[in-house]
Each structure stands twice: as C-alpha cells, then as structure tokens.
Amino acid sequence: MRTVCSECRTPAAVGVICPECMAEQRAAQTPAQKKAERRWASRPMAIVSSDRPRMTLGIIAVTGLVYIIGLIPGLGPVLTSLFAFNSLFLLPQAGVIQPWRLVTVALVHDGFFHVGLNMLALWFIGRSLEPLLGRWRFLALYVIGAIGGSVAVALLAPGVWTVGASGAIFALFGALLVIGRHIGADIRVIGILIGINFAWPFVLAGFNAIGSGDFAASLAAVGISWQAHLGGLLTGAVIGLIYSRTRAASQRGLQTGLMIAFTVVLLALLAVPAIAYF
Template sequence: MSTTDFSRNPENFCYRHPDRMSFALCQRCQRTICPECQTQAAVGVICPECLRDQKRARTPAQKRADRRWGRGGGGVAVVPGRAPVTTWILGITAGMFLLDLLAGLTGFSLSSLLSFWAPALYPQLGVGFEPWRLLTPLLVHSGFLHIALNLLSIWVIGRLLEPMLGPWRFLALYLVGGLGGSVAVALLAFGTPVVGASGALFGMLGALVVIGRQLGGNVTGILVLLGINLVIGFLVPGSISWQAHVGGLIAGTAVGFVYSRTRRPGQTRQQVALVALVVVALIGLLALPPVIQGF
C-alpha cells in the first residue's frame, strides 16, 4: 500500500477524530481510537461507546458493589489513588532498613531485635518475653533485593486497596496480615527467625481477591500471582518463609471478607468487632505451640 493509500484509508484514523492517526483498536468493536478516546480495559483498550454499553450491561450485583465501594457514584474500576498510609509504610520501612545498616556498622543488629522468633513469646522457655516480635518483622528485611521487592509490592497493591478501604481499614488489614504470618510461623516453623513484610503482602492480596470478586471484577490475574508466589515459597525452602505467606493470606482473606460484608451504613461497630474477633482468634492460636512442641 502506498503512502497516499494509507492516508486515505479511514481505518487508520480515530473514528471519533478523523484527523488523528492511530494504530490502537477497541478490543470490543475493533474500531480505531486515538489516545484521548481510549479507556484501559482488562486487556487492551475500549472506546467510549463500548465503555458506556459495558456500564449499562452491569449485573445487579455489580451495581450494588459500585454503590458500596465506589466513590462519588463513579464506575467500579479499581485505579491507583491517593494512599497516605501506604506512603508512610514505605517511608518507615525504608528508614528502618537504612537504620539497620547504620547500626550494623557498630556491631548492633536491629533485625535480631525485631525479627519474629517464636520462643521469645513464651517466658517458660527462659529466653524472656518479647511480644512486639509479632509485628516488628514487618519493619526489617534481610537485604536490598528483599526490601526492594517488598516495597514495590506494597506500593502497587497499597495504591489500589487503600483508596477503596480508607486509611484505617487498610492499616488494620496490613497489620492483621502481618500478625497472621507470624502466628503461622509459630505453628509451623517454631524455631525459625523470620523478617520481612511478606505476611502483610499476602494478606493484602487475599483481601484484594475477596473485594475484587465483590466488585464483580476478574481476579484471575491476582490468583495466578498468588499461586506463583506460593509455589516459589515451597520450591525455595530456607530463604523464603512459605508459612508466613500462608498465614498472611488466610488472615487477610478473613479481613477482606469482613470488609466486603459490613460496608453498609451503620455496620461500623459490627465491622470493628469482627476484625477484632479475627485478631483474638489469631492470638488464641498461639496457645497451640506449647502443646505441639511439648514445653
């Protein structure tokens, strides 16, 4: 095809703006659309008319989810937004990592003080009582690659979840996920010291799956990501705590379920009580290691 033929072919130009050349097609109607007319979809982009038809075709469940979770009556699409708690988590975690590096120059290790180590929860073992270790592992990491991957994951997932949940619900989810990871390590790998925010991250992913389904979205990608990370945890024993992953996932899924069922006005107290019940159940499980370990 000659240059002249190409410029005369209307299929090479946006159907809404005939003077704008584009190579992007709407994934539904296959018409050419320019960047101004494109809306990002699950795969590719769609045009304004197809987007409007898609919103009209929403199921009653999707419309109810929009009313519960949407901000200002907009669509149910999940997009990154303002996330102050996520920003604080990133800053504090990065700052603690740098502080640990500086402390290491003097021969002191913050990681050894803040890592999760189950025996430190049981005074009868004679090693003291350090309950802060249930949550402080979220602040310390084993190396640059470890913290870089975790901070990137927190940034990506946090900017999706926090705008939907609000800062306090998001912070509660993050901490309960971390607690769930620590409890699982106490049950399944009692004497293993663990650092990192993996439990909290898997908690966020578990909640995102539950909330995504409530919104009527396609959560296949999240499930695939979860599966890959869980498999990696089992295939690389010693360096990755799969126990923390599983514990955080279960705890975060439970909190996500609570959030998805208690979003109506007047259910705030019920929501707080149910999340507190999840926390109490996790702490109650810490009574099992003495029975399992026989001390």
C-alpha cells in the same frame, strides 16, 4: 494517552478508571458481574478515599527508614535482634515474652532486594487497594496481616527466625482477591500472581532437591518463609470478607467488632505451640 483529573477518576479494585473506560467496562459486563456490582454499590464503604495512597507511602517510608538505619555499622544486627520474629519469644517456658515481634518483623529485611521487592509489591497493591478501603482500614489490614503471617510461622515453623513484610503483603493479596471477586472484577490475574509468588519457594526447593534428594532440607535452605505467606494470605482473605460484608456506615461498629474478634482468635492460636511443643 490522555490525562484525567482526580475528580473524574473512579477507584477500582485494580486501580483508578476514567469515566469513558468505566462505561466501556460496564457495557461488557456479564449479568453476574452487574449483579455483584449492584450489591457492592448498594452498601458502599462508609469512608472511601480518592486521595493519594498516603498510608501506603507512609509504610514504605518507615520500612525504608528502618532499612537505612540498619545500614549503619553495628546497628543492623541490633535492629534484627530486636524486631525479627521467633516464636520462642512468645512462649512463657522460654522466659522472655516479646509480643511486638509479631508486627515489627515486617520492618526488618534480609538485604536490599528483599526490602525492595516487598515495598514494590506494597506500592502496586496499595495504590489500588487503599483508595478503595480508606487509609485506616488499609493500615489495619496490613498490621493484622503481619500478625497472621507470624502466627502461621509460630504454628508451622516453631523456633524459626523470620524477617520481612511478606505476611502483610500476602494479606493485601488475599483481601484484594476476595474484594475483587465480590465486586465482580476479573481476578484471574490476581490469582495467577498469588499462585506464582506462593509456589516460587517450592519451585526453587524442587530444583535444589534434584541434586540432594532432600526436598525438606532444600525448602528450608531457600530461606523464604512460605508459612508467613500462607498465614498472611488467609488472614487477608478473612479481612477482605469482613470488609465486603460490612460496608455500610451503619455497620461500622459491627466491622470493628469482627476485626477485633478475628485478631483475638489469631492471638489465641499462639497458645497451640506453647502446649504442643513444650
């Protein structure tokens, strides 16, 4: 094993690659992959960072700090009651409007393994994706992904309490899948990981339903919000497409406008539960 300096590393959708490995990969590329890479390189991102994934580390630090504060006797339930998501807090009919829960849900978790697995996934994806996108694009993806996960919960599981950063994590998965496909990378491993993670609660519910015979009840008892996973995944895929199609510096305004418009559409979808369920 040899080391490579930070100046020689090449950020890629699956990590950083040394010059020799990059040359070997290019030699083995199919014509379709070479064409996709040329399209991506012809209009590069306006700002691409090759530094350490500081935004990823920052998100992990803040989330970890909130978890540690929650371990103080009496503070855990308070943080959960303030930050957890429930669509009832977005309905005028309920009398209390607390929109911050769309995002703060990503800060509170149900136990050590919950926060640990989410932050581990964030680190593995973020250290590859953040250098490719840049810090602020990565943060926007994470935050809007959390919103997308919450919106899906509001649409598909109204009135259900949820906690955790799963929506934001799946948004990173979705964006990485789309961007990797656009640059001609091998996305089969990413697709398999997404499939396993998304199918896991349904597999558990299936095993539990063998004895009870009630799959819906078993799925609810698993305690994993597949709705947030689905919402985050779709949100990340859309944002990944926006990033892929507006890479040039001259398209920075268009990219910002599309991101704002997409966020507005997500928030507008919250009107559906208000009309349909009340």
